[in-house]
Amino acid sequence: MTTTVDLRSDTVTLPTTGMRAAMAAAALGDDVYGDDPSVNALQDKLATMLGFEAAMFVPTGTQSNLCAILSHCGRGDEYIVGQLQHTYRFEGGGAAVFGSVQPQPLEHQPDGSLALADIEAAIKPDDSHFARTRLLALENTWNGKLLPMVYLQQATALAREHGLLRHLDGARLFNAATAQAALTGALVRTEARRIAQCFDSVSVCLSKGLGAPVGSVLCGERAFITRALRVRKMAGGGMRQSGMLAAAGSYALDHQVDRLAQDHLLARRLAEGLRGIGGLQFESPHTNIIFVDLVGEARKRAADFLPYLKKHGVLATGLYRLRFVTHLDVDAAAVDRATAVIRSFFRA
Ligand SMILES: *Cc1c(COP(=O)(O)O)cnc(C)c1O
Numbered sequence: 001m002t003t004t005v006d007l008r009s010d011t012v013t014l015p016t017t018g019m020r021a022a023m024a025a026a027a028l029g030d031d032v033y034g035d036d037p038s039v040n041a042l043q044d045k046l047a048t049m050l051g052f053e054a055a056m057f058v059p060t061g062t063q064s065n066l067c068a069i070l071s072h073c074g075r076g077d078e079y080i081v082g083q084l085q086h087t088y089r090f091e092g093g094g095a096a097v098f099g100s101v102q103p104q105p106l107e108h109q110p111d112g113s114l115a116l117a118d119i120e121a122a123i124k125p126d127d128s129h130f131a132r133t134r135l136l137a138l139e140n141t142w143n144g145k146l147l148p149m150v151y152l153q154q155a156t157a158l159a160r161e162h163g164l165l166r167h168l169d170g171a172r173l174f175n176a177a178t179a180q181a182a183l184t185g186a187l188v189r190t191e192a193r194r195i196a197q198c199f200d201s202v203s204v205c206l207s208k209g210l211g212a213p214v215g216s217v218l219c220g221e222r223a224f225i226t227r228a229l230r231v232r233k234m235a236g237g238g239m240r241q242s243g244m245l246a247a248a249g250s251y252a253l254d255h256q257v258d259r260l261a262q263d264h265l266l267a268r269r270l271a272e273g274l275r276g277i278g279g280l281q282f283e284s285p286h287t288n289i290i291f292v293d294l295v296g297e298a299r300k301r302a303a304d305f306l307p308y309l310k311k312h313g314v315l316a317t318g319l320y321r322l323r324f325v326t327h328l329d330v331d332a333a334a335v336d337r338a339t340a341v342i343r344s345f346f347r348a
Pocket of ligand 1: 060
């Protein structure tokens with residue numbers, strides 16, 4: 001009997017045995033009073049690791065980004081963001097709905113970046129016609145792509161020159177750091193900090209490749225985090241004995257960062273396995289996500305593809321553009337099984 005190979009997302013990962021033990025053993029208190037030692041330990045750990053004064057544990061990445069934008073911006077302010085960034089496209093328009101903060105979306109370049117000229121052109125003059133441009137929000141990794149460090153430095157320097165604050169949606173910051181460390185030879189934690197230090201605030205998801213069941217952490221200056229705590233409460237994110245969840249996050253940061261490199265290797269293994277299949281087009285993955293476009297004749301069979309995969313025990317998402325994500329609950333054998341099933345569909 002073979003188990004399902006679930007490549008829909010790295011959010012499907014289940015807590016490991018060691019993580020469950022850490023959760024069960026966590027010292028607890030009421031975090032709304034600031035009394036939960038395990039929440040405090042997680043916040044301190046990530047803030048210190050990334051070089052920030054303070055941090056705040058939140059249930060989701062969506063709430064983390066919302067707290068960040070509403071703490072940086074007020075009613076009538078605007079933030080510059082990519083058309084396809086999570087914050088703009090996949091978070092229900094929260095910054096506009098809850099904060100009256102207007103997004104200024106820009107098209108992405110093929111590498112995921114926002115062109116410096118586009119950013120500069122989008123910054124409004126101080127004039128009563130315009131919303132006040134307050135914030136630049138970037139995402140790294142974006143669609144599994146590592147944004148080049150030089151680009152991050154240039155874009156955030158440009159923002160700073162114009163008096164803008166800078167927020168990073170680093171849902172997969174440690175995947176970005178892992179890919180960057182492979183290029184530079186430095187430690188993953190060193191690269192995570194280098195990336196984070198370009199920004200005034202950074203949001204990191206614990207519930208994706210890091211493998212925790214729940215949670216994100218928002219990092220920034222203490223005064224910023226104090227404002228963010230009010231937004232979190234307003235959004236209903238003040239949790240009580242959340243140390244059981246935070247302990248999972250701390251465990252992930254201690255034990256499940258270095259293994260992200262394996263996920264990246266497996267994504268490349270999948271890409272290698274799919275090479276040469278007619279009708280499939282894809283770029284070599286930077287991290288743990290691979291997008292595969294169906295082209296030509298293959299597009300006509302798009303509607304049958306995912307059901308076929310599912311019938312043969314492989315889960316993915318998409319239609320004409322499929323997404324496969326590797327993570328700690330898939331191994332090389334599982335990836336090879338998925339490759340074989342995909343190949344068999346295109347042979348038939
Ligand atoms: C998953 C994700 C989020 C938000 O995560 P949730 O915890 O599902 O709300 C934000 N940004 C990016 C880039 C993500 O991938």
